[in-house]
Every structure is written in C-alpha cells, then in structure tokens.
Amino acid sequence: MQQLASYLSGAWQTGRGRARTIHHAITGAALWEVTSEGLDMAQARRFAIERGGKALQAMTFIERSAMLKAVAKHLLEQKDQFYAISAQTGATRADSWVDIEGGIGTLFTYAGLGSRELPDDILWPEDELIPLSKQGGFAARHVLTSKSGVAVHINAFNFPCWGMLEKTGAHVACRYAGDH
Incomplete structure (x- = not known):
C-alpha cells in the first residue's frame, strides 16, 4: 500500500x-x-524560515502574483486527478467542483489582485507622508514588508482544496499581514 x-x-x-x-x-x-x-518538524520550521521565507521575502509582490498564477494554471491542468481522488472521499463531482475549481479560482483571484493593486517592490508604502514638525523637517510614513516566521494554516475538512489554497494564496501574495 x-x-x-x-x-x-x-x-x-x-x-x-x-x-x-x-x-x-x-x-x-x-x-x-x-x-x-x-x-523532523523542528528542521522543517528552520527550513521554512531560513530558505522558504527568505526566498519569498526577496520576491516583489508582482513576482509573487506571477508565481501564484503559474501555480493556479498548473493545478487547473491537473484537476481531473483531483476529482478522482475527491470521488474516493465520497464527494460527487458537483461537491468537488466548488472545492477544487473554487480553490484554484481563488488563487487566480489573488494573483490578479496582486498584479493590479500591489507595488512591483518588496516594500509597500501604506500611506502618504505624515508631517511631524511645523516646518516639515520631520515626517513619517508606514511601510509594509514581509515578516519573518512560519505560517501554520489549520484547514477545515469540508473544503480541503479551497481552504488550503485560499490561506496559502493570501499568505504568499502579501505576507506582510503577519504570521498566523
């Protein structure tokens, strides 16, 4: 077996x-x-931080979006295999469609949002300069960037594809939002 x-x-x-x-x-x-x-889960965590996280942090938001789109295209090409496995869980094709193609569609959505709305940079200026002094000699601006760490996603049983792809897609696209 x-x-x-x-x-x-x-x-x-x-x-x-x-x-x-x-x-x-x-x-x-x-x-x-x-x-x-x-x-070795401790090694997996180290690998995620030292290799995976650093590689993701080096990518611009646009590069991340392109990667998500490529993954979504690849998964869509494999969808018949996912339907076959899903049938073994007792799900009908209609049940599986929401999960499989809905999840893949979510990746395409995150890829599109990222390519249209995020900067082609590893930094994301959140707002305009905020003057901190009367004569403008001091100012501040919030800048978002990737955090280090590991994301652990807990998924529901009822939508195994969609749940995983939705969480992973958002994390890969933006990673600035924090560790989960």
Whole structure:
C-alpha cells in the first residue's frame, strides 16, 4: 500500500512509525497510509524560515502574483486527478467542483489582485507622508514588508482544496499581514 509523502524541508518525505490507513469512503477499501512520526518538524520550521521565507521575502509582490498564477494554471491542468481522488472521499463531482475549481479560482483571484493593486517592490508604502514638525523637517510614513516566521494554516475538512489554497494564496501574495 502506498504511503503518502509530505513535501517537507525541500524534499518529499514519508514518516517512519505507526501509520493510519485511509479508506475509500464508499467501498471501504484501504487506499493509503500516512504518518508524521519520525519527520523532523523542528528542521522543517528552520527550513521554512531560513530558505522558504527568505526566498519569498526577496520576491516583489508582482513576482509573487506571477508565481501564484503559474501555480493556479498548473493545478487547473491537473484537476481531473483531483476529482478522482475527491470521488474516493465520497464527494460527487458537483461537491468537488466548488472545492477544487473554487480553490484554484481563488488563487487566480489573488494573483490578479496582486498584479493590479500591489507595488512591483518588496516594500509597500501604506500611506502618504505624515508631517511631524511645523516646518516639515520631520515626517513619517508606514511601510509594509514581509515578516519573518512560519505560517501554520489549520484547514477545515469540508473544503480541503479551497481552504488550503485560499490561506496559502493570501499568505504568499502579501505576507506582510503577519504570521498566523
């Protein structure tokens, strides 16, 4: 039986230890096994901060938007595979459509918003200069930029694709909003 892998610290990895079996929702047939035992989560966090976070921080908001659009196009090309897996959970095609294509559409939306409304820079000036002195010798301006850290997204079971893509899309597009 296939053990599901996780993309962790830049590589596909499978856990070692007691696995849970995932069953077909209708037939009850065993489909996959999954475990996180033995995976180095502390290393995954370090990798996310030192490699993934730094790479994302180096990208302009426009570059991030282009990346989201490319990911959305790729996922859309793979949608039939997602429908096949979703059917094994007991979902109908109509149920799955909202989740799969709705989630992919959300990525396209974030990509479009980012490319139209965000600056082609790693900094985002939030407002105009605010004078702080009578003669204008001192002024301030809020500037938004990426924060360091790791985002951990908790997803609902009912929309596994849409929920993940919506959270990830917003995080990748803007990351200035803070760690979750």
